[in-house]
Amino acid sequence: ESLYPHYYRESCPLAEEIVRQNMASVLYRDPLMAAPLLRLHFHDCFVLGCDASVLLDDTLDIVSEKQATPNKNSLRGFEVIDQIKVALEEVCPLTVSCADILALVARDAVELRGGPGWEVELGRRDSLEASFSGANQFIPAPNFTLEQLIANFNSHGLDIQDLVALSGGHTIGRSRCLSFRSRIYNPQTYEEQKYYDRSYVFRRTLSSICPESGRDNGLAPLDFKTSRRFDNQYYHNILEGKGLLESDGALVSEDPDGDVVKLVWAYALSQPLFFRDFVSSIIKMGSINVLTGDDGEIRRNCRFINL
Numbered sequence: 001e002s003l004y005p006h007y008y009r010e011s012c013p014l015a016e017e018i019v020r021q022n023m024a025s026v027l028y029r030d031p032l033m034a035a036p037l038l039r040l041h042f043h044d045c046f047v048l049g050c051d052a053s054v055l056l057d058d059t060l061d062i063v064s065e066k067q068a069t070p071n072k073n074s075l076r077g078f079e080v081i082d083q084i085k086v087a088l089e090e091v092c093p094l095t096v097s098c099a100d101i102l103a104l105v106a107r108d109a110v111e112l113r114g115g116p117g118w119e120v121e122l123g124r125r126d127s128l129e130a131s132f133s134g135a136n137q138f139i140p141a142p143n144f145t146l147e148q149l150i151a152n153f154n155s156h157g158l159d160i161q162d163l164v165a166l167s168g169g170h171t172i173g174r175s176r177c178l179s180f181r182s183r184i185y186n187p188q189t190y191e192e193q194k195y196y197d198r199s200y201v202f203r204r205t206l207s208s209i210c211p212e213s214g215r216d217n218g219l220a221p222l223d224f225k226t227s228r229r230f231d232n233q234y235y236h237n238i239l240e241g242k243g244l245l246e247s248d249g250a251l252v253s254e255d256p257d258g259d260v261v262k263l264v265w266a267y268a269l270s271q272p273l274f275f276r277d278f279v280s281s282i283i284k285m286g287s288i289n290v291l292t293g294d295d296g297e298i299r300r301n302c303r304f305i306n307l
């Protein structure tokens with residue numbers, strides 16, 4: 001079976017509205033919450049597929065993905081998902097999956113911060129397992145080369161265009177110092193990268209947030225210009241050598257005449273094109289290895305498998 005829009009039209013007609021209203025009030029209070037909520041959907045889909053495995057807490061039988069390296073001290077927003085799940089359970093118990101909530105929340109997070117809207121394909125069911133090792137293995141790391149990024153995306157059925165469009169998710173949100181320190185201080189890396197901006201102001205700002213040692217959890221915006229707005233500024237930044245992560249810089253520095261850079265230019269020059277491609281890629285990402293039909297279950301509480 002495959003996913004389709006308005007899956008809950010009969011079973012829970014208010015589902016999308018309830019998610020949207022909760023998201024509007026959460027983001028009104030805390031606009032910074034949009035980024036971690038978008039990221040949750042990505043970190044879910046890249047591990048076992050879009051099945052809400054990322055939301056499971058540690059129990060006797062479950063080793064949570066939350067403790068894996070890419071997630072630990074970094075993923076957040078779980079209480080927002082809980083809050084939305086409680087609201088949905090009140091209206092339509094055991095109907096709307098946690099995996100679908102993640103997909104709807106990602107859409108609303110993007111749209112409410114000025115990005116494109118789209119119809120979310122629904123009908124995912126929730127996993128009965130989590131994969132700690134999968135979370136360590138299948139989520140790309142910030143020091144990946146372009147070749148590693150492409151191979152990682154390919155392994156999830158995603159191509160170069162998906163890689164470039166979805167990397168635009170870094171138009172919002174922040175990164176810990178731990179994830180970008182090597183980009184500021186590792187001379188081998190930036191010596192090779194003629195695209196890396198060595199301007200005094202840019203580096204001084206970053207090094208004040210992220211000294212050579214200590215302050216691992218210091219936060220810098222991924223998009224140094226408009227980190228609260230979902231726009232195409234990210235692509236302008238990386239073309240100027242001002243991407244925060246090595247993996248951001250890799251899109252322009254490692255194959256300067258290749259197809260990847262052509263896409264970066266295209267998105268920098270046309271926000272509507274970026275929005276269109278981001279939408280088709282996130283819909284594609286949202287269908288990775290989904291559980292449907294009788295597979296999995298609809299969780300009552302997104303943190304635990306039903307008894």
Ligand code: HEM
Pocket residue numbers: 034035036038039042073074075076140141142143144149166167168169170172173174175176177178179222245247
């Ligand atoms: C291309 C490979 C990717 C790599 C290597 C990567 C890596 C990272 C890293 C290291 C951080 C900072 C984490 C921290 O230090 O706490 C981050 C943040 C973020 N990522 Fe990615 N990411 C990738 C793709 C994506 C995709 C596909 C999306 C969604 C479409 C996304 C959305 C985000 C968002 C929104 C944040 C900010 C989170 C916050 O503010 O809490 N990333 N990413």
Ligand SMILES: [Ca+2]
Pocket residue numbers: 043044045046047048049050051052053054
């Ligand atoms: Ca998953």
